Amino acid sequence: MLEKGMKQYMNKEIEEQKEYIKKVERLNAGKSLKYTIITMGCQLNENDSEKISGMAENMGYIRTDKLENANLVIFNTCCVRENAEERLFGKVGELKNLKEKNNMIIAVGGCMMQEKNMAEKIKKSYPQVDLIFGTHTLHKLPEDIYNILENRKKIQDILDIDGEVYEGLPIVRDSKVQASITIMYGCNNFCSYCIVPYVRGRERSRRPADIIEEAKEVAKQGYKEIMLLGQNVNSYLRNEMELIKEGKLVDKDGDYKEIDSFAKLLRELDKIEGIERIRFISPHPKDFTDDVIEAIRDCDKICKFVHLPLQSGSTNMLKIMNRRYTKEDYLNLVEKMRKMIPDIKFSTDIIVGFAGETEEDFEETLDVVKKVGFEQVFMFIYSRRVGTPGDKMQNQIPEDIKHKRFDRLKKLVEEQIAEKSKEIVDTMQKVLVEGFSKGNEEMLTGRTESNKVVVFKGDENLINTIVELEIVENHLWYFVGKVV
Numbered sequence: 001m002l003e004k005g006m007k008q009y010m011n012k013e014i015e016e017q018k019e020y021i022k023k024v025e026r027l028n029a030g031k032s033l034k035y036t037i038i039t040m041g042c043q044l045n046e047n048d049s050e051k052i053s054g055m056a057e058n059m060g061y062i063r064t065d066k067l068e069n070a071n072l073v074i075f076n077t078c079c080v081r082e083n084a085e086e087r088l089f090g091k092v093g094e095l096k097n098l099k100e101k102n103n104m105i106i107a108v109g110g111c112m113m114q115e116k117n118m119a120e121k122i123k124k125s126y127p128q129v130d131l132i133f134g135t136h137t138l139h140k141l142p143e144d145i146y147n148i149l150e151n152r153k154k155i156q157d158i159l160d161i162d163g164e165v166y167e168g169l170p171i172v173r174d175s176k177v178q179a180s181i182t183i184m185y186g187c188n189n190f191c192s193y194c195i196v197p198y199v200r201g202r203e204r205s206r207r208p209a210d211i212i213e214e215a216k217e218v219a220k221q222g223y224k225e226i227m228l229l230g231q232n233v234n235s236y237l238r239n240e241m242e243l244i245k246e247g248k249l250v251d252k253d254g255d256y257k258e259i260d261s262f263a264k265l266l267r268e269l270d271k272i273e274g275i276e277r278i279r280f281i282s283p284h285p286k287d288f289t290d291d292v293i294e295a296i297r298d299c300d301k302i303c304k305f306v307h308l309p310l311q312s313g314s315t316n317m318l319k320i321m322n323r324r325y326t327k328e329d330y331l332n333l334v335e336k337m338r339k340m341i342p343d344i345k346f347s348t349d350i351i352v353g354f355a356g357e358t359e360e361d362f363e364e365t366l367d368v369v370k371k372v373g374f375e376q377v378f379m380f381i382y383s384r385r386v387g388t389p390g391d392k393m394q395n396q397i398p399e400d401i402k403h404k405r406f407d408r409l410k411k412l413v414e415e416q417i418a419e420k421s422k423e424i425v426d427t428m429q430k431v432l433v434e435g436f437s438k439g440n441e442e443m444l445t446g447r448t449e450s451n452k453v454v455v456f457k458g459d460e461n462l463i464n465t466i467v468e469l470e471i472v473e474n475h476l477w478y479f480v481g482k483v484v
Ligand code: SAH
Pocket: 080, 081, 193, 194, 195, 196, 230, 231, 232, 282, 283, 284, 309, 311, 349, 350, 351, 380, 381, 382, 383, 384, 385
């Protein structure tokens, strides 16, 4: 019999952790201990937190959303922009008094802990923290917790070298409708503003069979939508294939015989019965090969909605950012995809005010936004990250200019989205129903293929199905639909 969310195939290391899970469970038996996780990062971090939940629940902890009731508090941190730091320190500070009352274990993990100065700061200034762990040691949580409980000593468990790909960790998912599946870890791109490659290590892809197995499992559990995750999903298996070519890796078990690329993985996942929608984030424009576009075109389940991070519309800035495409490359790619898949839609990420960005550079960004017409734009003000090339550049942009540019971009995006929203009214949209609307319990809520929220009156039985709705009202951030 498998425990909650536990898989059959496992690395040796995970088998060891399973023993620790049992040991902790025995120590915790009959105590009704509670845990809570505070996740501060991207969807990859959220997926890691689901694995932390899986381990915690198998160790006998029960989930609570109330910090003051928790006996185990885990922070899963992010460091991609600077605002997360103050939030973390504030929250950890608040726990000082609660700690004794609840006999609380406080753990801080995730990307920020891979930054040496941050781990040091926590260690020095926040003695209430029992465990500091990094992105490559997440799977060792059971062993670390066991050692804390048994020996009452503080632990720092951070690895600088890349982690392996661990299979078989238990998982308790947050959503009942969309299942996130990490397909690869790390990033090799080193965009000059970005800290992720330093805290997540080099790219490592999971074996196709493991991903397919997980997708089949979530389909069996009733999930209709899967979200494939990675920092650069369209370079899935690229490293592995290069190593094989160079003779440094031997595919002795035929792991990559049938599936050796992201496009082939997509086609295989599309065949899984029960899964009705497939999404993925993030692809990199430089790696968006035709076989991936063809897979999106040919596979009914893959959403015709692609997140294509732009970062900047200026070829000059893109070069400084080390993005390895030009403004024209990006626009040509969008054009090509629109030709091959006429109803395709896009969302994007944009950074405003990176070092050296001139007024002309910024206007190039506005120009691409105008030309492409994104459904959604995630906009960020450039935040200097210690250890990245961007931080060392001399020509940093003053904060007030960054903010003014950000506001101009935001205004353009909002105008465009308001205009686009009008176009959806009176059309039919396929909506995956997530549950009751939080604002109005009598209404159901769900999302269209292009991730737009639609609320509508309907029967409870429609939850976790895809319904075709007529869109009747447009409220900028959500739409009202009608069953016809
Ligand atoms: N791997 C993904 C996204 C990683 S981080 C990709 O390449 O698209 C998510 C987003 O955060 C990035 O797309 C970028 O827009 C933003 N970002 C990364 N570093 C940043 C920084 N130093 N300052 C501001 N925004 C940043």
